[in-house]
Amino acid sequence: MTQLLDTSRQALVLLFTGDPALWSIVSISFSVSLRAVLIATPVALLLAFLLAHARFPGRRVLISTFNTLLALPAVVVGLTIYMLLSRSGPFGDLKLLFTQTGMVIGQIVLCFPLLVAFSHATLQAADQRAWETAVTLGAKPWQAMLTLMYEVRYGLIAAVTAAFGRIIAEVGSSMMIGGNILNYTRNITTAIALETSKGEFAQGIALGIILLLSALLLNFALTFMQARDGTAR
Amino acid sequence: MKKALYKTAFWLIVFVAGTGKAVADTTFIRLATTTSTDNSGLLDILLPAFEKHNEYTVKVISVGTGKALRLLREGDVDVVLVHARSAEDKLVDDGYGVNRRDVMYNDFVLVGPDSDPANIRGTTDATSALSRLVASNSLFISRGDTSGTHNKELQLWEQAGITPQGHWYREAGQGMGKVLQIAGELDAYTLTDRGTWLAYRNKAPLVIVTEGDEHLFNPYGIIAANPARYPDVNYSGAMALINWITSPAAQNMIGNFTIDKQRLFVPMHDLVQPDGNQ
Numbered sequence: 001m002t003q004l005l006d007t008s009r010q011a012l013v014l015l016f017t018g019d020p021a022l023w024s025i026v027s028i029s030f031s032v033s034l035r036a037v038l039i040a041t042p043v044a045l046l047l048a049f050l051l052a053h054a055r056f057p058g059r060r061v062l063i064s065t066f067n068t069l070l071a072l073p074a075v076v077v078g079l080t081i082y083m084l085l086s087r088s089g090p091f092g093d094l095k096l097l098f099t100q101t102g103m104v105i106g107q108i109v110l111c112f113p114l115l116v117a118f119s120h121a122t123l124q125a126a127d128q129r130a131w132e133t134a135v136t137l138g139a140k141p142w143q144a145m146l147t148l149m150y151e152v153r154y155g156l157i158a159a160v161t162a163a164f165g166r167i168i169a170e171v172g173s174s175m176m177i178g179g180n181i182l183n184y185t186r187n188i189t190t191a192i193a194l195e196t197s198k199g200e201f202a203q204g205i206a207l208g209i210i211l212l213l214s215a216l217l218l219n220f221a222l223t224f225m226q227a228r229d230g231t232a233r
Numbered sequence: 234m235k236k237a238l239y240k241t242a243f244w245l246i247v248f249v250a251g252t253g254k255a256v257a258d259t260t261f262i263r264l265a266t267t268t269s270t271d272n273s274g275l276l277d278i279l280l281p282a283f284e285k286h287n288e289y290t291v292k293v294i295s296v297g298t299g300k301a302l303r304l305l306r307e308g309d310v311d312v313v314l315v316h317a318r319s320a321e322d323k324l325v326d327d328g329y330g331v332n333r334r335d336v337m338y339n340d341f342v343l344v345g346p347d348s349d350p351a352n353i354r355g356t357t358d359a360t361s362a363l364s365r366l367v368a369s370n371s372l373f374i375s376r377g378d379t380s381g382t383h384n385k386e387l388q389l390w391e392q393a394g395i396t397p398q399g400h401w402y403r404e405a406g407q408g409m410g411k412v413l414q415i416a417g418e419l420d421a422y423t424l425t426d427r428g429t430w431l432a433y434r435n436k437a438p439l440v441i442v443t444e445g446d447e448h449l450f451n452p453y454g455i456i457a458a459n460p461a462r463y464p465d466v467n468y469s470g471a472m473a474l475i476n477w478i479t480s481p482a483a484q485n486m487i488g489n490f491t492i493d494k495q496r497l498f499v500p501m502h503d504l505v506q507p508d509g510n511q
Contacts, residue, residue, distance in 0.1 A: 003307070087418055087438075097418050175407070179415050182377060182404035194406040197296060198379045199303025 010202035011209060021182065026210055029187035032100055033168040036107035041160055044115035049145055051116070052123040053131070063120065069113035074106075078176030081106050085177070098179040103187075106173035111163035118162060122155030123148065157222060165215060262291045262470040263310040267381060268408050270314060270453070271295035273428035273497055275490050282486065283477050289470045297408070298381040305330055305456065308463030312471035314478075316381040316453045330456035332472065334479050337487050337498040338452040341385055342430055343443035344413070345371070345422035351442075359446040360393040367395055372421035374412050377404030385451060386424045392448065413437045426451060431492045453498070455479075 014022070050056075051063055083089050085097040085105075096102040130151040134144035149156060171189035178185030180194060188211050195203040270276055271293060280291045294301075294310060298317045304310045306329045314336065315321060324330040343362055345351065351369040353362040366373060375397065376383040390397045403421070405412050409429040416423040417437035430441070443449075455478055457471035477483055484502035491497065 098415055179411070180406040181374075181415070182406065184403065186404075186406060190406070194378055196300070198299040199306075200299075200379075201303075 007202045007205050011206035014202060014206040015209065022207075022210075024183050025186050025188055025191045025207070026214075028100065028185065029168060029189070029211075030214070032103045032174075032187060033107060033164060036104045036111060036167055037160060037164050039104070040108045040112050040115055040163070044112055045119055045149065045156065048116050048119035048123055049149070051120045052126075053148075063117075066113045066116045066120070070117055072110065072113065074110055074170040074172030074174075075176060076172075077106055077109050078173035081109065081173070082176045097177065098181060098185060100178070100185060103174050103178040103185060106177045107167040107170070110170060110173060111167045114166055115159055115163045118159035119156055122152050122159060125155075126152045154226060157226075161219065161222060164218070168215070169211065259467070260289055260470075262289050262312060262467055262474055263294065264291050264312050264314060264474065265294045265296060265301035265304045265310040266314040267298050267301060267316060268295050268410075269316070269382070269426045269428050272410070272432055273492065275428075275487070275498065278490060279478065279483060279486060282483070283474060287473055287477070289473060291474065297378055298384075299379040305458050308458055308466055310458065311467040312455060312457050312474055314453060314455045316451050317384050318452060318454065320384070321454050321456060324456065328462060329459055331459045332475060333454050333456045334475055335501040336453045336455050336478055337484075337500045338450050339427050339498045340444070341382065341424055341426055341449040341451055342441045343422060344416070344425055344430060344437075344439045345442045346417075346420040347438060347440050348420070349440075349442060350420075351422065354440065354442045356443045357445045359389055359443055359448050362443040363389060363393045363395065366422055367401065370401055372416075372419055373397070373402050374416045374419065374421045374423040375402060375404045376409065376412055376424075377406040378408075380409075381451070382409060382424060382426055385449075389424070389448065409433075413439065427495075428492070428497045431495060431497065452501075 051059060051066075081102065082097065084091050085094065085102055086092055087097070096105070126148055131144050131148045134147040135141075139147065169189060171193055174180075174185070174187055175190045175193060178187070178190065180186050180190040186194075188207050192204045192207045195201070195207065266276065272295075276293060280293070284290055294304065296304070298315045298320070301310075301313045301315050302317070302320055302324055305313045306324065306327075313330070316338075321330070321333060325333050343353070343359065345353070345366075351362075351366040351371045353365050356362045375386060387397070403415075403419075405415050407415075409425055410433050412423055413425060413429065413433045414437060415421070417439050422442070423439075427444075455475050457468060457475060458466040460466055460468035479501070481502060484500035487498050487500040488496070488503060
């Protein structure tokens with residue numbers, strides 16, 4: 001017990017004395033995960049919309065597939081992409097292994113099923129009248145789609161937040177594809193894994209606190225936006 | 234009915250957990266060791282032979298040297314087998330470990346891409362090889378995880394008078410096998426222990442460039458947790474293992490252990506011991 005308290009105290013000291021290596025790690029985490037979410041979200045939303053409102057063969061199979069992929073382990077994604085990007089793999093010439101771009105690809109694969117499944121559930125439950133009204137008023141299908149998405153924006157934002165939460169907290173694929181190289185591909189979670197293996201528990205806890213604090217800030221920001229939006233109406 | 238079921242389940246868990254602990258205290262030895270000894274397969278030969286002649290069962294926890302020493306420091310294991318001489322001595326000086334014994338040594342080798350951009354292939358002087366590597370602006374992948382291998386690498390940089398920093402120096406912060414993979418993918422040089430190298434050499438497009446320097450020797454030590462500090466550690470088990478692993482029988486097994494007909498570890502038994510301890 002005293003060890004846990006000591007470790008947490010040391011962790012707080014580390015946080016407030018802040019060294020450059022620490023901030024490089026934090027910024028890599030956020031830049032990689034934000035890029036992954038920004039790229040994945042538009043495509044996932046479009047697909048979720050089609051799954052919810054278009055009728056085509058294989059639709060149910062696709063929905064089940066994406067629901068199943070929610071359980072996809074990060075290390076499996078990491079391993080698969082590692083083999084694809086390795087110099088002996090089919091995309092070895094791109095030299096993407098052990099780069100941030102490689103990590104972004106892994107995280108896109110990880111968050112895509114979650115974005116599709118959650119947005120699909122939200123769009124499915126959306127009030128159809130928004131779509132019908134928009135079409136009646138002469139909106140083109142894509143404008144009507146955006147109107148419908150705007151109606152359920154909080155649900156969609158929740159989906160994006162959950163997706164971001166999953167990938168900023170994952171360690172398996174970042175470790176496999178990124179390689180945990182300091183100042184290049186070391187992010188918060190791979191750094192925690194490293195500090196633990198070194199026996200430097202205080203560093204590990206400090207990084208864990210940063211991860212949680214940033215997630216908290218992000219969620220506060222979203223809640224604040226929603227609340228302000230609510231009073232404005 | 235439901236309540237009775239919960240009650241039964243509860244006592245069952247208490248019972249199972251209780252017996253598990255009681256057994257662990259007396260017949261199990263918790264050994265923390267480095268990934269290099271475990272990956273090489275040496276322990277798979279040594280430990281069954283030890284267990285056959287003793288009533289103990291050894292549980293191996295295979296981690297980096299830093300973590301292994303930490304486990305001993307916290308009293309979470311009974312004995313460690315590691316290679317980081319200065320860190321080991323500090324542990325003993327601080328009173329966390331007792332009865333440190335030399336067990337064996339192996340050596341490190343510098344490996345690099347077949348194309349050898351630094352032109353150091355076949356050299357035997359580790360520090361000059363590193364200087365030429367830096368002068369040629371070649372990539373070097375460091376373990377960066379305070380493992381025994383990482384400590385050795387930092388020592389070599391210091392001897393070469395080079396501060397390992399800059400675009401050419403990448404700290405991977407992972408195990409040896411993974412670092413060899415990274416070096417292979419990036420056409421980079423790295424320092425590895427020979428055991429892991431032999432196990433991985435067919436998977437990485439790298440070759441040995443420098444070997445045989447006495448600065449590259451790597452001694453392994455075994456240390457028991459201090460029973461005065463942690464009364465619940467299995468001290469007698471730890472000492473049984475220490476005495477056995479330094480005995481002529483075990484030392485011979487270490488000397489005869491090979492991978493692909495290459496001897497991996499030289500037992501301390503084979504060395505002349507100037508201070509007479511063994």
